[in-house]
Amino acid sequence: MGKSDSTLTAPSTTGELLDSEFVAPTDKEEGMDDMEKEQSFIQNVSPSESPSPNRKRRKTISTLEGVGVSRSSPNQNDVPSSTNESRGRGEGRTGGREKKNKSKQQDKEDMTWICAECKEADCGLVTKQQTLSDSNNSTDPSNQLSAPEDSFLICDGACHRIFHVPCAGLSKIPDTEDDWLCKDCTRKEHACAFCSQYGSDFVDVFPCQDEICGLFFHESCLQTHHVEYEYDSNDETLSTTAKSTSEDEDLEEEVAKIPLFTCPAHQCWTCTQKDMIQLEKEEEAAQRSQSSSSSAKKNKRKKKKQSIFQSKSGRLFQCLYCPTAYHVTCLPPVSRFHELAVLCHEHAMSHRLPELDMSDSIQSQLEDKADQTFRRIHGIRTGSNKRKKGILSVRGASANPFFPGLRGDRLDSKELEMLRIVKETASVPEATEHESITTVETVSVQSSSTVSMVLDGDLPFCLPVDMKDEVYSKPPPYIHIQSLKYDADKSNRPKKILSTGTEEQEKCSCTKSCSDDCFNRLTMAECTGPANCNLGATDCGNRSLGKRQFVKCQPKRERGKGWGLATLEFIPKGKLVQEYMGEVINEAEKERRLISWNEEHPNDPNFYVMALSGGYYVDAREYANLARFINHSCDPNCKVSSINVKGYIRNGIYSIRDIQPGEFLSYDYHFDTKQGDRFVCRCGAANCRGTMKGHGKDGSTKQPATWKEAKARYDADKKFLEEAEKSRVVSLVDTLLPCAEHPNETIASGPLLKHRREAICSRIFLWRNLKHGSDFVSRNSRLEKKAVVAKTT
Numbered sequence: 050m051g052k053s054d055s056t057l058t059a060p061s062t063t064g065e066l067l068d069s070e071f072v073a074p075t076d077k078e079e080g081m082d083d084m085e086k087e088q089s090f091i092q093n094v095s096p097s098e099s100p101s102p103n104r105k106r107r108k109t110i111s112t113l114e115g116v117g118v119s120r121s122s123p124n125q126n127d128v129p130s131s132t133n134e135s136r137g138r139g140e141g142r143t144g145g146r147e148k149k150n151k152s153k154q155q156d157k158e159d160m161t162w163i164c165a166e167c168k169e170a171d172c173g174l175v176t177k178q179q180t181l182s183d184s185n186n187s188t189d190p191s192n193q194l195s196a197p198e199d200s201f202l203i204c205d206g207a208c209h210r211i212f213h214v215p216c217a218g219l220s221k222i223p224d225t226e227d228d229w230l231c232k233d234c235t236r237k238e239h240a241c242a243f244c245s246q247y248g249s250d251f252v253d254v255f256p257c258q259d260e261i262c263g264l265f266f267h268e269s270c271l272q273t274h275h276v277e278y279e280y281d282s283n284d285e286t287l288s289t290t291a292k293s294t295s296e297d298e299d300l301e302e303e304v305a306k307i308p309l310f311t312c313p314a315h316q317c318w319t320c321t322q323k324d325m326i327q328l329e330k331e332e333e334a335a336q337r338s339q340s341s342s343s344s345a346k347k348n349k350r351k352k353k354k355q356s357i358f359q360s361k362s363g364r365l366f367q368c369l370y371c372p373t374a375y376h377v378t379c380l381p382p383v384s385r386f387h388e389l390a391v392l393c394h395e396h397a398m399s400h401r402l403p404e405l406d407m408s409d410s411i412q413s414q415l416e417d418k419a420d421q422t423f424r425r426i427h428g429i430r431t432g433s434n435k436r437k438k439g440i441l442s443v444r445g446a447s448a449n450p451f452f453p454g455l456r457g458d459r460l461d462s463k464e465l466e467m468l469r470i471v472k473e474t475a476s477v478p479e480a481t482e483h484e485s486i487t488t489v490e491t492v493s494v495q496s497s498s499t500v501s502m503v504l505d506g507d508l509p510f511c512l513p514v515d516m517k518d519e520v521y522s523k524p525p526p527y528i529h530i531q532s533l534k535y536d537a538d539k540s541n542r543p544k545k546i547l548s549t550g551t552e553e554q555e556k557c558s559c560t561k562s563c564s565d566d567c568f569n570r571l572t573m574a575e576c577t578g579p580a581n582c583n584l585g586a587t588d589c590g591n592r593s594l595g596k597r598q599f600v601k602c603q604p605k606r607e608r609g610k611g612w613g614l615a616t617l618e619f620i621p622k623g624k625l626v627q628e629y630m631g632e633v634i635n636e637a638e639k640e641r642r643l644i645s646w647n648e649e650h651p652n653d654p655n656f657y658v659m660a661l662s663g664g665y666y667v668d669a670r671e672y673a674n675l676a677r678f679i680n681h682s683c684d685p686n687c688k689v690s691s692i693n694v695k696g697y698i699r700n701g702i703y704s705i706r707d708i709q710p711g712e713f714l715s716y717d718y719h720f721d722t723k724q725g726d727r728f729v730c731r732c733g734a735a736n737c738r739g740t741m742k743g744h745g746k747d748g749s750t751k752q753p754a755t756w757k758e759a760k761a762r763y764d765a766d767k768k769f770l771e772e773a774e775k776s777r778v779v780s781l782v783d784t785l786l787p788c789a790e791h792p793n794e795t796i797a798s799g800p801l802l803k804h805r806r807e808a809i810c811s812r813i814f815l816w817r818n819l820k821h822g823s824d825f826v827s828r829n830s831r832l833e834k835k836a837v838v839a840k841t842t
């Protein structure tokens with residue numbers, strides 16, 4: 050655990066503005082990177098609804114029923130394990146079985162999946178890169194993204210998690226039959242589902258026994274959370290193998306240390322009853338028996354439109370961020386959910402639900418239905434009722450029977466006010482955030498009867514879930530301050546840089562106003578008065594920080610990034626937008642805070658510490674102003690500059706281009722950390738580096754790993770493997786016994802010890818599966834050898 054190598058910001062005398070840098074956790078904290086940790090969970094509805102194991106990708110349609118994704122599983126060596134077998138892995142590749150699995154497959158394609166990385170069904174990256182690739186109309190296949198329906202990747206490793214292709218660090222779906230492994234599966238390290246700390250598989254963390262669960266846990270965390278477990282004292286595989294050796298005994302000992310348990314994801318937190326998998330199986334069997342009939346087809350179509358509210362009562366819905374699961378009927382009031390996901394009672398306040406595509410959601414379909422019924426009852430004839438994607442006002446007002454817009458009366462003032470609020474809260478953010486969304490349409494607000502009925506309680510009133518989210522959720526609390534908060538102990542404060550009014554300080558020679566060529570501005574200082582400004586006491590134009598001339602802004606949710614800050618007014622280029630305010634702390638205190646926060650809030654991905662100068666930092670977690678909400682972008686509209694105001698450094702955030710009202714503000718965090726590439730960036734910019742990590746400390750312009758680099762690495766590995774495969778000697782034993790890769794591995798002597806060990810650890814007790822295990826091991830060792838060769842040359 051090293052020290053942060055964060056570069057500190059100091060006033061420059063070169064006249065060049067210096068970027069302040071955000072402080073990411075140091076190595077110590079990096080080991081506990083929340084972004085990374087959180088990605089190890091993905092919403093799981095029911096094991097029986099786990100995604101298609103037929104590797105590459107599918108998606109879509111909104112049924113929560115389909116959102117189920119089984120998560121990580123045991124040892125990485127088990128890539129093609131019994132887990133996969135039970136889920137049909139490989140069956141799609143054999144012609145005969147393909148048909149058999151088609152209906153199952155079809156259901157799986159009907160799912161809406163949540164990406165394990167960004168926790169969204171659709172993320173900014175996919176949309177943006179897709180648009181770019183469209184607009185470039187590139188003919189280079191490597192530059193083209195796959196079609197949207199192909200934009201998910203399923204990890205073929207132990208975790209089976211699902212990622213958007215860009216979120217997985219790739220530009221497109223790997224065009225190969227080789228397995229694709231996510232970062233965790235490649236490293237053979239998974240985060241404990243309780244504490245989110247990473248550990249080595251089968252050494253520090255152990256998998257849930259449920260064969261398609263795949264969550265990992267520390268033994269100590271199981272104890273803390275009162276999860277019962279036992280040890281495997283009687284391993285059948287060992288006892289059935291050839292003669293017992295001392296190695297066998299060692300192995301037995303190791304195996305005996307593996308805790309066996311079923312994790313809390315398989316039991317309702319509220320009623321403690323289990324998931325009714327059996328119920329599922331029976332129903333599937335019944336469906337299969339009718340599969341040829343047309344009614345069955347209808348049912349299948351119906352199933353696509355199922356939502357969380359229509360699912361079977363026995364099914365468990367797991368929190369997006371932890372193993373806590375509930376039946377729909379057991380969801381506690383403090384939990385939050387919509388048709389795609391559930392946030393448990395512990396994560397409901399601190400985390401957000403994925404965004405809903407309202408044009409394709411159950412919510413909107415229900416509204417449509419209710420709308421039609423309402424029109425029918427009231428004998429209202431209307432034109433086309435087509436919905437436009439994202440136009441909440443259309444849904445919220447004219448198309449929703451619980452809102453006005455259906456009759457010919459005028460609205461009264463109360464109703465107008467209500468409509469105004471709904472329009473303001475629901476429509477504006479969407480309209481400004483996504484360019485594709487047109488501005489709010491003028492709603493023909495004529496009826497008063499509907500609203501009256503709603504207000505009188507005669508009609509049920511229900512705000513759509515995402516609107517509720519928008520209206521009711523508030524940014525996390527913090528104490529608002531109007532200037533930097535220094536330590537009470539003066540010895541813990543940064544030293545003053547220059548005393549104003551001494552001969553050390555030069556006066557600027559500006560005559561009209563202090564603009565770009567002002568001496569103070571060039572030396573990154575503000576004019577403060579006659580002592581350093583030729584214009585004296587007047588507002589010369591270089592005093593915005595001192596005078597706190599900030600832009601009017603408002604916190605708003607920013608897709609995939611939590612809360613962001615949007616400007617309410619036009620900002621011309623070069624203007625001060627906000628000052629980054631918080632508590633001024635020294636290096637030791639910063640380290641202490643980052644570590645203890647991580648320990649106490651392992652699932653919080655947000656960091657608020659920014660370098661100030663001379664070993665001091667600004668921590669905006671508890672005491673802050675609005676600037677704490679500004680998110681990172683690799684193509685930002687602002688930059689942070691450290692400015693000397695009356696001898697003290699302050700971090701001003703300045704616009705670097707014209708910014709329109711409603712636009713989200715952003716600057717480049719330059720997260721300065723050795724493991725900065727763990728901080729996945731979701732800015733969606735064309736030049737996105739893929740992470741929030743900054744450039745090298747030495748000023749080198751080397752970019753951190755991006756999806757392009759990841760792809761290049763992937764291609765290089767693929768080429769290497771293909772060449773190695775060509776030169777591979779196929780031994781006689783190989784042809785006789787498909788699972789064998791070693792001449793000593795014969796049927797008589799049984800599998801090699803290392804394969805037995807893998808089989809035991811991975812719970813693969815089928816002989817034929819060892820082939821997959823050995824393939825994986827040999828592929829891995831070839832890659833390792835390659836890495837060693839590359840290092841030595």
Ligand SMILES: C[S@@+](CC[C@H](N)C(=O)[O-])C[C@H]1O[C@@H](n2cnc3c(N)ncnc32)[C@H](O)[C@@H]1O
Nearest residue numbers: 610611612654655656677678680681730731732
């Ligand atoms: C200073 S906070 C910004 C406000 C924060 N989004 C919130 O909800 O309070 C920095 C955190 O925001 C998130 N964030 C900011 N920019 C991001 C980006 N481009 N992609 C992903 N996450 C981002 C990260 O969790 C980061 O640690």
